[in-house]
Amino acid sequence: MSSTDTAKPRPPKGEPPVKRRSPERPGDKIFKGLSFGAAMIILVALAGVAIFLTVEGIPGLGASGGAVAGEANFLVYAGRLVYGTLLAAVIALIVATPLSIGMALVISHYAPRRLATPLGYMIDLLAAVPSVVYGLWGILFFGRFMGDIYVWLEANLGFIPLFSGPAATGGRTILTAGLVLALMVIPIITAICREIFAQTPTLHQEAALALGATRWEMIRYAVFPYAKSGMVSATMLGLGRALGETMAVAMVLSASGTGVMTLNLITTQNPNTIAANIARSFPEATGLSVNVLIASGLVLFLITFAVNFAARAIVARSGKRLNA
Amino acid sequence: MAKSIDVSDLDIYYGDFLAVQGVNMTIRARAVTAFIGPSGCGKSTFLRSLNRMHEVIPGARVEGKVLVDGQSLYEPGVDPVAVRRQIGMVFQRPNPFPTMSIYDNVLAGNRLNSKKLKKSAADDIVEKSLKGANLWNEVKDRLGKPGMGLSGGQQQRLCIARAIAVEPQVLLMDEPCSALDPISTAAIEDLIHDLKSQYTIVIVTHNMQQAARVSDDTGFFNLKGAGQPGHLVEFNPTEKVFANPDNDSTEAYISGRFG
Numbered sequence: 001m002s003s004t005d006t007a008k009p010r011p012p013k014g015e016p017p018v019k020r021r022s023p024e025r026p027g028d029k030i031f032k033g034l035s036f037g038a039a040m041i042i043l044v045a046l047a048g049v050a051i052f053l054t055v056e057g058i059p060g061l062g063a064s065g066g067a068v069a070g071e072a073n074f075l076v077y078a079g080r081l082v083y084g085t086l087l088a089a090v091i092a093l094i095v096a097t098p099l100s101i102g103m104a105l106v107i108s109h110y111a112p113r114r115l116a117t118p119l120g121y122m123i124d125l126l127a128a129v130p131s132v133v134y135g136l137w138g139i140l141f142f143g144r145f146m147g148d149i150y151v152w153l154e155a156n157l158g159f160i161p162l163f164s165g166p167a168a169t170g171g172r173t174i175l176t177a178g179l180v181l182a183l184m185v186i187p188i189i190t191a192i193c194r195e196i197f198a199q200t201p202t203l204h205q206e207a208a209l210a211l212g213a214t215r216w217e218m219i220r221y222a223v224f225p226y227a228k229s230g231m232v233s234a235t236m237l238g239l240g241r242a243l244g245e246t247m248a249v250a251m252v253l254s255a256s257g258t259g260v261m262t263l264n265l266i267t268t269q270n271p272n273t274i275a276a277n278i279a280r281s282f283p284e285a286t287g288l289s290v291n292v293l294i295a296s297g298l299v300l301f302l303i304t305f306a307v308n309f310a311a312r313a314i315v316a317r318s319g320k321r322l323n324a
Numbered sequence: 325m326a327k328s329i330d331v332s333d334l335d336i337y338y339g340d341f342l343a344v345q346g347v348n349m350t351i352r353a354r355a356v357t358a359f360i361g362p363s364g365c366g367k368s369t370f371l372r373s374l375n376r377m378h379e380v381i382p383g384a385r386v387e388g389k390v391l392v393d394g395q396s397l398y399e400p401g402v403d404p405v406a407v408r409r410q411i412g413m414v415f416q417r418p419n420p421f422p423t424m425s426i427y428d429n430v431l432a433g434n435r436l437n438s439k440k441l442k443k444s445a446a447d448d449i450v451e452k453s454l455k456g457a458n459l460w461n462e463v464k465d466r467l468g469k470p471g472m473g474l475s476g477g478q479q480q481r482l483c484i485a486r487a488i489a490v491e492p493q494v495l496l497m498d499e500p501c502s503a504l505d506p507i508s509t510a511a512i513e514d515l516i517h518d519l520k521s522q523y524t525i526v527i528v529t530h531n532m533q534q535a536a537r538v539s540d541d542t543g544f545f546n547l548k549g550a551g552q553p554g555h556l557v558e559f560n561p562t563e564k565v566f567a568n569p570d571n572d573s574t575e576a577y578i579s580g581r582f583g
C-alpha cells in the first residue's frame with residue numbers, strides 16, 4: 001500500500017484490496033448465463049462454418065479441367081466468378097443507394113406524417129418478400145419488360161460498350177439481375193437510413209433552418225454529416241446482401257459455367273456470380289467439383305468479410321474525424 | 325439595416341393548443357428588447373414566431389400580424405427561408421455544426437443558397453464576425469479546428485458570430501447565457517451592448533439583472549393559470565418595468581414574490 005492516507009477504510013496489509021460488489025441477484029445471473037451461452041453458440045457455429053469451408057475447400061484449390069469448368073486453374077475460375085459477383089453487386093448498389101437515401105429522406109423529412117408512415121411500412125414489406133418471388137417476378141415480368149428496353153438501348157446507345165448488344169430479348173442479363181438485386185437491397189438501406197435520419201438532433205437542424213437554409217440545405221448541413229457513418233454501414237449491409245443473394249440471381253441470370261467476363265450488360269452472354277453458380281452446379285457436382293464449389297464459397301465468405309471490415313474502417317475513420 | 329417589428333393580435337398554436345394569445349407590441353430598431361416571465365409562459369414560442377421558426381414544428385401555426393418595417397411576415401407570398409436570412413437566431417444551447425471547423429461554422433450562413441465566396445472575402449467575414457462576437461483573439465490561431473472543441477461559452481459566441489456573419493436586420497436570442505458561467509455571460513452581455521448600434525436585438529432571459537442590464541424595453545409574459553395560454557402582461561421601457569411597473573403581477577414577479 002502506498003503512503004497516501006485517505007479516510008477510506010483499507011483492507012488489512014497483505015491482502016489484495018477487496019472489490020466492493022453488489023450482491024448477485026438471481027435474475028442477473030440467469031441473464032448473464034443465457035447471453036454468454038448464446039454468444040458462445042454463435043462463435044462455435046461461425047468457427048464450424050469457417051473450418052468446414054476451409055477443410056472441404058482446400059482440395060478444390062488445386063483442381064483443374066472439368067472440375068473448374070474448363071478453366072486453367074482455380075484462380076482463373078474464381079476470378080471470373082468474383083468479377084460477375086462484384087459486377088452484379090455494384091450495379092445493384094449504384095441504383096439502390098441513391099434511391100434508398102432519397103426514399104429515406106422523403107419518409108423522414110419531406111413527406112407529411114400521414115404519408116410517411118404507410119410509405120415506411122410498404123418499404124419494410126418489400127424486405128419480407130422471399131427471394132424466390134423476386135426471381136419469378138424477374139423472369140416472368142421484369143426481364144421481359146427490360147428485354148424491350150435492351151433492344152432499344154442497343155439500337156440507340158449501342159456505341160457505348162455497356163450497351164453494345166446483341167440485346168437479350170428475354171432480358172435475363174447481368175443488368176436485370178443487378179436491378180432485381182437493387183430492389184431487394186433498397187428496403188434494407190432505406191430502413192436503416194430512415195432511422196438514422198430521423199434521429200438527427202433537432203438542435204442542429206434548427207441551427208441550419210434559422211440561418212435561412214432550405215430544407216435540402218438543412219439536410220446537407222445537419223442530417224448528412226450526422227448520418228454519414230450510418231449511411232456507409234447501411235450501404236455495406238446492402239452490399240453484403242447483394243453479394244450473397246443466390247436464388248433470385250440464379251433464376252434471373254442466364255449464364256453458364258464461369259460466365260463471360262464482359263462489361264456488355266445487355267446480352268445473353270453474361271458473367272456468373274459465385275452464389276448463383278454454386279446453387280446451379282451443386283446438384284450435379286461430384287468429387288472434386290464439390291470441393292471447387294466449396295472453395296468458391298470460401299472466396300465469397302472472404303469478400304463479404306473484407307467488405308464488412310472496410311465498412312467498419314470507414315465508419316471508425318469518419319467517427320474519429322468528428323471527435324478530433 | 326436594423327428594423328423595427330410590429331406585432332398585433334398574435335395567437336400562436338401548437339396544433340390545437342393555444343400557447344400564446346393576443347400579443348401586441350412594437351419592438352424598436354437598434355434597441356435591445358428583453359422578454360421575461362415564468363417557465364412555460366410562451367417566451368420562446370413567441371420569439372420563434374418572429375422569424376417563422378415556430379412553424380418548423382409539425383402542426384405549429386400562427387394567427388395575427390407581424391410586420392417587420394411594415395412588411396408582413398405571414399403574408400402568403402412570403403418565403404420563410406428569406407425571412408430567416410434577415411432575422412437571425414441564437415438558441416439556448418450552443419449549436420455549432422459538429423462536423424465543421426470554426427471557420428466553416430462562421431461562414432455556414434453565407435454559403436447557403438450556393439453562394440460562392442472569394443477566399444479573401446470569406447476571410448474578412450470570418451475575422452469581422454468573430455471580432456464582433458468577441459471570440460477572435462481566442463480562436464484566431466485555430467480556425468481550422470472543429471467548433472465543437474470550444475468551451476460552451478466560446479461555442480455560444482461562435483453561434484453569435486455565425487448569426488451576425490450574414491448581417492441580419494434583427495437578432496433573436498433565446499436565453500443565450502443560461503448555460504454559461506458569469507465571465508462568458510458578461511462577455512455576451514458586452515457583445516449585446518456593442519451589437520445594439522447595428523442590430524435590433526430581442527433576448528429572452530430568466531435573469532432579471534441581465535434584463536435590467538442589457539435591455540431598453542422589457543416585456544413581461546405570464547400565464548393566467550395552468551393550461552391557459554400565455555400572454556403579454558406588460559411592455560414598457562426597462563427602467564419603468566423595474567422601478568415602477570404598471571402591473572402588480574409584474575412587480576410581484578420581478579421582486580421574487582411570485583406564485
Ligand SMILES: Nc1ncnc2c1ncn2[C@@H]1O[C@H](COP(=O)(O)OP(=O)(O)OP(=O)(O)O)[C@@H](O)[C@H]1O
Nearest residue numbers: 338341343361362363364365366367368369370381
Ligand atoms: N414543440 C412543442 N409542442 C407542443 N407544445 C409546446 C412545444 N413547445 C412548447 N410547447 C408549449 O408551449 C407553451 C410555451 O412554451 P415555451 O417553450 O414558449 O415557454 P417559455 O416561456 O420559453 O418557457 P421557458 O422559460 O421554460 O423556456 C408551454 O405550455 C409548452 O408546453
Ligand SMILES: [Mg+2]
Nearest residue numbers: 367368369498
Ligand atoms: Mg424557452
